[in-house]
Amino acid sequence: MSDLNSRAGRIRLALFDIDGVLTDGRLYIGPGGQEFKAVSVKDGHGLKRLQRSGVQLGVISGRPSEAMEHRLRELGFDHVFLAIEDKLPVFEKLLSSLNISADECSFMGDDEPDLPLMTRCGVALAPADAMPEVLEVADWTSTLPAGHGAVRQACDWLRQAREDNGD
Secondary structure, rough: HHHHHHHHOOOOOOOOOOHHHHHHOOEEEOOOOOOOEEOHHHHHHHHHHHHHHOOEEEEEEEOOOOHHHHHHHHHHEEEEEEEHHHHEEEEHHHHHOOOOHHHHHEEEEHHHHHHHHHHHHOOEEEOOOOOOOHHHHHOOEEOOOOOOOOHHHHHHHHHHHHHHOOO
């Protein structure tokens, strides 16, 4: 097993950004300012399968979103942090509270605010259409764009690595 697959097999907490990762990054704004986002049901299924394999799920996102908060509750996410400008302190506090090392955590991001977490976690993941500076630091990159199965691919890969690692 490669070093990367071995590292992926030890993941106990999978964290994700929302816009540009769990969604395609577009915001739909209604006439009253209500925000809508599109998500992939396939991504949702992959997240549930990863969670059933023993991995906790979490989000650390820079924007608030009632719609996404509803979807994340529906999926049974363990940890949800929205409207977080500086993601690293939240990440460190979460790891401490769960007694999990950074090496046992993955993070999937797509843009510059995600870089501190991506360089700190055990496995950095990115959708195919992430910004170039994110793709440079990603350990693993989906072949699919955000909001169109990238998260499902990441979840399936992490789950397979856990199985290969005997978990």
